[in-house]
Amino acid sequence: MPGSVLVSWPTERDVFIDNKRCGTTNAPFDVEIGRHDIDLGGPADYMPPTRKIIVRAVHSPLAPLRVTFTPVEGSSE
Numbered sequence: 001m002p003g004s005v006l007v008s009w010p011t012e013r014d015v016f017i018d019n020k021r022c023g024t025t026n027a028p029f030d031v032e033i034g035r036h037d038i039d040l041g042g043p044a045d046y047m048p049p050t051r052k053i054i055v056r057a058v059h060s061p062l063a064p065l066r067v068t069f070t071p072v073e074g075s076s077e
Helices: none
Strands: 003-008 014-017 020-024 029-031 034-039 051-055 065-068
Touching: 003 014, 003 020, 003 051, 020 029, 051 065
Parallel strands: 003 065
Antiparallel strands: 003 029, 014 020, 014 034, 034 051
16 A cells, blocks of 8 residues: 655656656655655755655545755756
């Protein structure tokens, strides 16, 4: 049973879990339960560069694990 993750970013962008594209920002997507590394790929115009997350069964599409990346000052986002 997967959990659900929602990554916030100002625009739509690919999201990578453990170096594999898993979805896009601003929409929930399913992720296997457990520990994962999450990032937005290139360009690296966001902070932090990688987030460590723990996805649990309680993270549903109605109550996803919310992850926020912040644009780096001076980036185009």
